[in-house]
Amino acid sequence: ADGGVTITVKGNSTMTGPHTGTGKILFTGGSASHSISGIGYNNVELDDINGVTQSAATTVNGTFTITTGTWTTGALALTVNSMTTIQSGAELALASGSKKIGDLTINGTGAITGSTGVLTFQKPGGGTISGTATSLSLGGSAIFTTDYVLPIPFTTSALAVNGATVTNSTNNTTTVNGILSGTGTFTQNPGTTLNVGSISITTLNAIATGNTVNLTGGATGTIKGTSYVDLNINKSTGIHANASNFVNVAGNV
Numbered sequence: 001a002d003g004g005v006t007i008t009v010k011g012n013s014t015m016t017g018p019h020t021g022t023g024k025i026l027f028t029g030g031s032a033s034h035s036i037s038g039i040g041y042n043n044v045e046l047d048d049i050n051g052v053t054q055s056a057a058t059t060v061n062g063t064f065t066i067t068t069g070t071w072t073t074g075a076l077a078l079t080v081n082s083m084t085t086i087q088s089g090a091e092l093a094l095a096s097g098s099k100k101i102g103d104l105t106i107n108g109t110g111a112i113t114g115s116t117g118v119l120t121f122q123k124p125g126g127g128t129i130s131g132t133a134t135s136l137s138l139g140g141s142a143i144f145t146t147d148y149v150l151p152i153p154f155t156t157s158a159l160a161v162n163g164a165t166v167t168n169s170t171n172n173t174t175t176v177n178g179i180l181s182g183t184g185t186f187t188q189n190p191g192t193t194l195n196v197g198s199i200s201i202t203t204l205n206a207i208a209t210g211n212t213v214n215l216t217g218g219a220t221g222t223i224k225g226t227s228y229v230d231l232n233i234n235k236s237t238g239i240h241a242n243a244s245n246f247v248n249v250a251g252n253v
Contacts, residue, residue, distance in 0.1 A: 002019065002022075002023035005023045006023055008026050009028075012036065014038055015038020016040075019041050021042065024042070024043035026045045034053070035055045036054060036055065037055045037056030037057075038056070041058065041059065041060045042062040043064075045066075045067060046066045046071055048069045049069050051072060052070075052071045054072065057076050057078075058077070063082055063085070065087070066085070066092060068090055071093065073094050075096045077097055077100075078098075080102060084104050086104075086112070089110065090110050090111075096140075099117055101121060103123055103128045103129075104121070104130070105129075107132045108132055111137075112136065119141075119143070120142075120145060126164075127147075129151055129152070135154070137155040141156055142156045144161045144162070147166070148167070149166075154173075154174045154175070157178050158177070159180050161185065161201060162183050165184060165186075165187060166185070167189060168186070173195070176196040177197055178217075179196075179197060180194075180200070181200045182201050185205060188204075188211040191208075191211065193214065194206070194211075197215070199221070199223065199224035203226075206226060208229070211229050213230070213231050215233045
């Protein structure tokens with residue numbers, strides 16, 4: 001156990017046993033990027049412009065905070081079981097491989113970067129996305145396995161909701177450049193906009209007042225058989241309607 005104190009690491013770290021306690025491991029003051037590995041971290045903070053580079057799969061069981069610098073995962077797994085906080089100007093850089101988080105706070109110009117990989121939101125009982133950032137964009141794809149609300153403009157290459165409900169918060173815009181899929185539910189709140197390439201998710205709730213679904217992009221898309229308030233179709237190569245269900249539009253199409 002850390003005895004509730006902050007353990008400052010200016011070099012590299014290899015965790016060979018569990019780190020417990022109410023304190024934290026702070027990566028700061030390094031002369032180069034910190035190389036880390038291990039699956040037993042509890043509370044961790046990066047506050048160093050030199051950043052952290054994973055050299056092996058890493059699990060953080062407590063809070064995971066990026067105050068300054070870039071945490072680079074490469075193609076290695078990263079699992080955060082509690083809160084991830086990315087402060088303004090800081091960055092979580094992802095690549096291919098398994099990346100899993102619980103709650104997410106992202107402030108100011110904080111960012112999650114990388115054009116590949118899948119980020120899974122998996123807080124047991126439902127998670128939150130919060131902070132002062134005005135948008136959240138993922139170059140890769142996102143999977144939600146528990147309930148979340150999207151409170152700020154959210155962009156991803158593909159989005160899957162499995163066994164859960166993801167809600168587009170009132171007056172918010174969510175953009176899925178590829179397919180919205182999964183066994184769960186995506187719900188449009190009043191005044192929301194969903195820009196999407198194709199829809200195959202089990203349940204799409206798009207009947208709230210003033211919400212709009214825009215089917216966009218160059219590839220052929222599928223329209224979900226359900227009820228819409230406003231449905232706009234702007235596909236250069238055509239669409240496929242869901243043959244097993246009717247498309248009912250209450251407003252504009």
